[in-house]
Amino acid sequence: MENGHAKNRVAVIGSGNWGCVASRLIASNTTKLPSFYDEVRMWVFEEVLPTGKKLSESINQANENCKYLPCIKLGANVIADPDLENAVKDANMLVFVTPHQFVEGICKKLVGKLRLGAQAISLIKGMEVKTEGPCMISKLITDILGINCCVLMGANIASEIAVEKFSEATIGYRKDKEVAIRWAKLFTMPYFLVSIVEDIEGVELCGTLKNVVAIAAGLVDGLDMGNNTKAAIMRIGLREMCAFSKLLFPSVRDNTFFESCGVADLITTCLGGRNRRVAEAFARNGGKRSFDELEAEMLHGQKLQGSTECFLSEDVIKNNFGLLKVISVCN
Numbered sequence: 001m002e003n004g005h006a007k008n009r010v011a012v013i014g015s016g017n018w019g020c021v022a023s024r025l026i027a028s029n030t031t032k033l034p035s036f037y038d039e040v041r042m043w044v045f046e047e048v049l050p051t052g053k054k055l056s057e058s059i060n061q062a063n064e065n066c067k068y069l070p071c072i073k074l075g076a077n078v079i080a081d082p083d084l085e086n087a088v089k090d091a092n093m094l095v096f097v098t099p100h101q102f103v104e105g106i107c108k109k110l111v112g113k114l115r116l117g118a119q120a121i122s123l124i125k126g127m128e129v130k131t132e133g134p135c136m137i138s139k140l141i142t143d144i145l146g147i148n149c150c151v152l153m154g155a156n157i158a159s160e161i162a163v164e165k166f167s168e169a170t171i172g173y174r175k176d177k178e179v180a181i182r183w184a185k186l187f188t189m190p191y192f193l194v195s196i197v198e199d200i201e202g203v204e205l206c207g208t209l210k211n212v213v214a215i216a217a218g219l220v221d222g223l224d225m226g227n228n229t230k231a232a233i234m235r236i237g238l239r240e241m242c243a244f245s246k247l248l249f250p251s252v253r254d255n256t257f258f259e260s261c262g263v264a265d266l267i268t269t270c271l272g273g274r275n276r277r278v279a280e281a282f283a284r285n286g287g288k289r290s291f292d293e294l295e296a297e298m299l300h301g302q303k304l305q306g307s308t309e310c311f312l313s314e315d316v317i318k319n320n321f322g323l324l325k326v327i328s329v330c331n
C-alpha cells in the first residue's frame, strides 16, 4: 500500500457508461503513478450482444464498450472480467460504480472474498429505501463488507468526461483524509479536478437527491413551462435537498452544496441527465407511458436513477417536501 511498501491495485465494479469512463480515468493514472499497478480490472455484468458475442469478450478485443460507451478506447491496461470474485481478489482499492439497484446483491456476493485492508469508493448516485428508512450506498457497502467507503460525486456527465471536456468532482470522506487524498490522486486529470470534503453524507446526498430534482426539471420541459419555471424548480430543489439532507444527517454542511457535488451536479443533471430526458418524455406523453416503459425504450440498458423510490416514499410526502410531493402527484 502507498503508506507501506506494497503497491495499490485497483478494481472497478461496474462497466456501464460512467463505469467505463471511470475505468479510463483511473487506468490513465495507474500507468503514471508508481504507487499503483498498471492493470485495472473492471467487473462486467455479462450480457450477450446482438452479434452473439459476450460483452466482456468484446470489450477485451476492441478495448471499448460498444454498448455503454461506444467509440472510446478504455486504455490497454483495462481488463474486462465477468467473474466478480476474480475481478476483486487481488485489489486493495475497490471502485463501486453500478446502478444503485444492484449494489446490495453484488456486495453480498463479495462477503469474505476481499483482500484484508481493502478500501472502497462509491461513484453511485442513489440510495436504498428500506422499510426502516433510507440507507446510503456507502453505508450499505461498509455494513455488508466491513470496509471503509468514500464517495465521489460531481457534475460528471460521463460522455463529456470520456472526450476529456473539463469537469470537477468532489470526494466525500469520513475522518481518514490520507485515504481520500489517495483516491483523489487516482482520479485527478488536467481535465478532471477533484476536491475532498469531510462530509460523506452531504456529498452522497447531493448526488442522490439531485436525481429527483432532475425528474421535476424534465416534467417542466415536457410541459413547456419555460426556463424561469425550470430555474425555480432547480432553486427550490436545491433548498429541499439541503433541508432533507439535514433532516437525515444534521451533520451535513452547507458548504458542501456549493461544491461540484452540489449545485454544479444539480445544474448539469437538470440540463443533460437521463432522468430529465425520460421525465420530459413522460410529460409529453401525458403520463400515459410508464417510466419503466420509457426507460427500456430510451436508455438502451441504462437505468433511471431513483424514480421508483421517490414516487413511493410516503415518509417524504408526510414530511411536506413540496417539490417531491409535486412529483409524486404528477405520477
Ligand SMILES: NC(=O)C1=CN([C@@H]2O[C@H](COP(=O)(O)OP(=O)(O)OC[C@H]3O[C@@H](n4cnc5c(N)ncnc54)[C@H](O)[C@@H]3O)[C@@H](O)[C@H]2O)C=CC1
Pocket: 014, 015, 016, 017, 018, 019, 020, 045, 046, 047, 068, 097, 098, 099, 100, 102, 123, 124, 125, 126, 156, 157, 158, 159, 301, 302, 303, 305
Ligand atoms: N452515466 C453518467 O453520466 C453518470 C452516472 N453516475 C452514476 O453511476 C452509477 C452507474 O451508472 P452508469 O455507469 O452510467 O451505468 P449505466 O446505467 O450506463 O449502465 C447500466 C449498467 O448496469 C449493468 N447491469 C444491468 N443489469 C445488472 C444486474 N442485474 N446486476 C448488475 N449490473 C447490471 C449493465 O450491464 C450496465 O453496466 C449510477 O449510480 C449513476 O447515477 C454518476 C455520474 C455520471
Ligand SMILES: O=C(CO)COP(=O)(O)O
Pocket: 125, 154, 155, 156, 157, 158, 265, 268, 269, 272, 273, 274, 275, 305
Ligand atoms: O450524475 C450525472 C451527472 O453528474 C447524471 O448523469 P446521467 O443522468 O446521465 O446518469
